[in-house]
Amino acid sequence: MKDCENISESMGRWLDGELSPAESESIRAHVAQCADCGEAQRKLEKLQLALEGALMAESKSIEFEPFWRAVQLRIAEKRTWYEDALDWSRGLFTASRAAWAIPALIALLLAVASLESYFPGWRGGAGRNAFAAVDSIDAHGRNVALLREYDSKTTVIWLYEDQEGENETAEEPPPPGPAF
Amino acid sequence: MELSDRELVQKCQTGEMSAFEELVSRYHQKVYMVILGLLRNREDALEVAQETFFRAYRKINGFQGGSSFYTWIYRIAVNLAIDAQRRQKRNPLDFRESMDGLLESQDEVARDPFADVHDKELRQNLTNAINDLTPEHKAVIVLRTIEGLSYKDIGEILGCSEGTVMSRLHYARKKLQDKLSAFL
Numbered sequence: 001m002k003d004c005e006n007i008s009e010s011m012g013r014w015l016d017g018e019l020s021p022a023e024s025e026s027i028r029a030h031v032a033q034c035a036d037c038g039e040a041q042r043k044l045e046k047l048q049l050a051l052e053g054a055l056m057a058e059s060k061s062i063e064f065e066p067f068w069r070a071v072q073l074r075i076a077e078k079r080t081w082y083e084d085a086l087d088w089s090r091g092l093f094t095a096s097r098a099a100w101a102i103p104a105l106i107a108l109l110l111a112v113a114s115l116e117s118y119f120p121g122w123r124g125g126a127g128r129n130a131f132a133a134v135d136s137i138d139a140h141g142r143n144v145a146l147l148r149e150y151d152s153k154t155t156v157i158w159l160y161e162d163q164e165g166e167n168e169t170a171e172e173p174p175p176p177g178p179a180f
Numbered sequence: 181m182e183l184s185d186r187e188l189v190q191k192c193q194t195g196e197m198s199a200f201e202e203l204v205s206r207y208h209q210k211v212y213m214v215i216l217g218l219l220r221n222r223e224d225a226l227e228v229a230q231e232t233f234f235r236a237y238r239k240i241n242g243f244q245g246g247s248s249f250y251t252w253i254y255r256i257a258v259n260l261a262i263d264a265q266r267r268q269k270r271n272p273l274d275f276r277e278s279m280d281g282l283l284e285s286q287d288e289v290a291r292d293p294f295a296d297v298h299d300k301e302l303r304q305n306l307t308n309a310i311n312d313l314t315p316e317h318k319a320v321i322v323l324r325t326i327e328g329l330s331y332k333d334i335g336e337i338l339g340c341s342e343g344t345v346m347s348r349l350h351y352a353r354k355k356l357q358d359k360l361s362a363f364l
Contacts, residue, residue, distance in 0.1 A: 012350050016324065018331055043364045047357055050364075051325045054306045055217045067208050067230065068201060074234040 003030060007037050011044055185249035192240045200240070204233050207250060210327065211257045217322035218261040219268065220311070228264050232257040247336055254323070254337045262315040302363040309359040317352040320345055 007030055013019050014027045031037045183191075183202070191199035211232055216225035235256050243252060310318060316338070323334045331345040338345070357364060 012353055013346060046364050050302055050306050054303055055325050062212055064205050068204055070230045071204060071233045075237055
């Protein structure tokens with residue numbers, strides 16, 4: 001029984017001529033005296049014949065001259081840079097390459113994210129201790145300032161009145177009139 | 181005296197167009213048949229076969245001769261055909277129409293081995309079963325059946341090991357046998 005399982009695994013390679021002479025002989029001897037394996041061989045040969053019939057029946061010989069002319073036309077045709085780039089990228093992003101490229105990209109993103117904890121402020125300090133002011137957030141002439149301290153994770157919200165702004169919006173004093 | 185593929189490639193690399201023409205004349209039929217086996221549509225197969233030789237011409241200077249010319253050209257052809265096949269899968273309606281056309285024309289042209297009703301049914305079921313295979317499984321079946329290539333050559337063309345070729349072939353045949361159990 002174990003033999004039959006092994007033979008079944010190797011049957012295709014045997015019929016394809018991919019086994020050593022010794023292995024082939026051992027399979028041939030087994031198949032000659034095992035009805036089940038003989039039946040499996042017959043089915044596989046019939047499948048192979050059917051495949052040849054189906055795949056070869058579709059074939060039709062193509063004339064060389066028109067084929068060659070079409071290839072020559074393509075060669076002579078000037079392609080745009082984006083067609084070339086598309087061709088190039090098709091070769092670049094094959095499934096096998098994507099298989100390692102995606103984990104590599106994830107690892108790179110994780111590494112960049114983890115740099116933040118090892119080297120605080122590595123991005124040059126931009127955005128740290130940022131002081132942002134929003135003018136006239138409400139209609140009463142008040143301003144809001146936000147002070148963020150990243151190391152202590154503190155945010156201070158500061159409401160204040162902008163004297164300068166108030167002066168700008170305040171009613172202007174009447175121009176000095178002529179002295180009577 | 182007939183030049184070898186390698187000699188023709190060397191001539192191509194020095195810009196001799198006639199050498200490339202000779203290579204095309206040697207391989208256009210085989211390349212077309214392999215692509216047709218994968219795509220099962222004559223117009224698409226012709227288009228992809230022409231594109232294969234166009235790509236080969238553009239890349240010929242980078243061909244180092246590490247493998248034979250025919251495995252190299254088949255590799256380009258199979259990769260393009262697999263891409264085209266994935267596009268076909270995204271447009272199954274168009275593909276179905278092309279398949280029907282192909283089968284009808286076969287009926288007209290070929291008084292082929294599939295003459296009686298049983299064989300016609302088998303052919304139809306086999307065609308459907310082949311189309312249900314993944315592009316990678318279909319590629320090993322086509323290269324083995326049409327070209328009779330060795331596992332080593334198929335592995336070189338598909339960029340995988342002989343062991344992978346062997347297991348893909350085993351799996352693909354098992355799958356086809358399961359689907360065609362009523363006919364075998």
